[in-house]
Amino acid sequence: MxxxxxxxxxxxxxxxxxxxxxxxxxxxxxxxxxxxxxxxxxxxxxxxxxxQMLDHPVAVAEPAAAVTFKLPPSLVDAIRARAAAEGTTISDMVSRALRAFLGDAGGNG
CATH class of the missing domain: 1.10.10 (Arc Repressor Mutant, subunit A)
Structure with missing residues (x-):
């Protein structure tokens, strides 16, 4: 199973x-x-x-889709370093950055 x-x-x-x-x-x-x-x-x-230990329902995560794109190596290094410093993943860092950008650009965020 x-x-x-x-x-x-x-x-x-x-x-x-x-x-x-x-x-x-x-x-x-x-x-x-x-x-x-x-x-x-x-x-x-x-x-x-x-x-029984929850005060409220938990958020249901949206499934992720794999996406391939190219970035300059210096940007990739910066994202990796920032993700490591924050104890998160590169995917999370990129997702947050894109949501912030789309929100600022008037997208659906």
């Missing part, structure tokens, strides 16, 4: 959070979750347990 994606985990956590918020007991929520997502009750209980 393959591992769940981050988006799947977020959707399951949000479903668990919603069930608990609507007043279902832990046992009822686990049964509902296991049926809805075709998972074992043990796994459903893990999601319920994690959802």
């Amino acid at each position: 393959s591992r769940s994606t981050e988006a799947q985990k977020a959707a399951r956590l949000n479903a668990a959070h919603g069930l608990l918020t609507r007043g279902q007991s832990v046992a009822e929520a686990a049964l509902s979750l296991s049926r809805q997502f075709a998972m074992s009750r043990r796994q459903a209980y893990r999601y319920i347990e994690e959802a």
